[in-house]
Amino acid sequence: MRFHLISLFLLICIVLPAPAGLAQNPEQVAVTLHWQHQSQFAGYYMALAKGFYAQEGLDVTIMRGGPDVRVGEMLRSRKTEFASFMLSSALEERAAGLPMVQLAQVVNRSNFLLAAWKNPAEGVSIDDLKDLEGRRITVWLQDFRAPYLALFASKKIQPVILPQYYTLSLFLHRGVTACSVMRYNEYHTLIQSGIQDKDLEIFSLHDLGIRLPEDGIYCLDETWQQRPETCRKFVRASLKGWAYARDHEKETLDEVMKYVRKENLPTNRMHMSWMLREMLASIFPAKGDDWIFGRISRRTYEDASGMLIRYGGLESAPPFKEFIKDGVANND
Template sequence: MTNCWEGPTLRSSRIKFVALIFGAFGLLAAACGSSDDSDSGSSDGAPDKVKLTLQWVTQAQFAGYHAALDQGFYADENLDVTIQPGGPDINPIQLLISGDSDIVIQPFGVVLTSREAGADVVSMGQVFERGAYRLVYFDDLDIGGVPDWAGKTIGLWGGFEPKVSAAFGKFGMNVDADANIFSQGWDMVAFLDGQLDLASAMTYNEYAQALAGNESDREILMWDPNEEGTATLEDSLVTTESWLAENPDIAERFIRATARGWIHCRDNPESCIDIVLANGPALPRDFQTWQMNEVNKLLWPSTNGLFNLTDGMYQETADILYNYGVIENTASKDSFDMSHRDRALRSEKMPEGDLYGNNFKPMDLDPRELFG
């Protein structure tokens, strides 16, 4: 699972989030991002240091960054990158604002909520072109579409509620009035125990848990907000406007090397599974194999080119967050800057590689065989 930008109650969580952001601002005067403004690295030729904080704990969701480090792609760009795993007690945005991280992986929605709270954060690349969030349910529930959710018990994570709220609104319904909302944990126990009719799941994580734990003869089906038109953007490369202005060359080198990491995972998934397991030896290989395959599907094939965040993609997320009260003011396009991405990936320094992956074919995995 990934951490999210809102808690169980959107309005109360927004207030808490604002307080947290401004609490972090108190650290800003005594901290800063990388002070190196050279276009070619440190003056003595030493690699430029970059600290990357992940959104969650080590897992294949972040395989591309680990691959860029393991395969020497960051070193090729004269970068010394430290990867810090995230977790339930780590707030990547707070680390970014305090100067304790240069770049973080966060949903694009976090960029918009953080900016509304006063932070100068910005996306410099959209990693996942399509979202992994789903609602799952058993086939005997007789659900043919969103209108059939009326009266059902639905497990939600606060940060992903806007996707579901928007779907209800699309059919003239209200999530709070027309369904029973259950604050779901980061597992599928309540779903498998029958407490939930529909449950939140990421295709690369909780959905696999549900498949592995399903001991019934019933099939698990999924609702996809991407197909419904109510998805919001997930994993994004996030930094501060000030760091980006001071370190444009470092940003471009980082983006270029990271792109190579994700291309490596697309073309060599087994290699990236090994790399992830080397960084998280306690992780089960079967689940990381599933996760690597599902995460690749979020990037490839790429309609707009790797890491690209278009105006249309931005607008859909911004509208959903505004219309459902996650942000009180309309968002600004200043929340993303693709200029560094464009220069990085169009540069002659970019090794020949396909940024669209039109020939990508995921691994053919049978969950019954994979999970036993």
């Protein structure tokens, strides 16, 4: 009976779209981020802080992710309507049976880098990817590992790969020759630890042809089916938040630092500043970039999913139409 009441309520919501900008009776939704609070999610913070969600009639709760949060589980258990995922993670969840769909592809540029000591040991120098042949390196696990495996396969090299978790300690202790880093995050952490560019050799996967779009907005297929307008409103407000972040970097940074301090996270403003800049560069196409803000093309999707199937242990990928929903449609 209770279920019917909810269904009825949902039905009313679909049939009678709530007037936009109406403050009373806002629709309560939650979004779960796939990592701890940082500039990576600045657009959502700004959408909330500047009232873009409220303008769409949404009352949004932002929930952090982290090593202790399983975002897929959050969706499955309906604790959150929306979630931020890396495309690769989303496809894994989907393959694992979570019926979720993508509403928007926020980050189109891949930030995966491979950072190597230029001189990892006496007499050894790393100038080329091929120099990593047979050397110990650390790479993230699961879906984060796929692009690196794709890279090594395409370059036909076989390094000894150790698991890489949350820190770069092993690399910093010079326990390995190279490690995987995100351009917007760990790369700058290295710099802030006093590692100089001249000591590092950086390989950009994006530049080496491994294109794996990253953060996107996802929800359960049923949510999309039942409340497409809510989905569109959320996406619209979130992308608006990103656009606001792009135009107000300082204000955005202040907002990010509020989240960071609240969680007592061991990071600093300069690092967040770096991250914000790199995120914006990955989200908004610059001259010469071949993507559209907030969307993924069929071809990119198919290339990426193909790569994940081949190298990331992904069992299968849903067809483009089935997985990629047009959450941005009314946004143009």
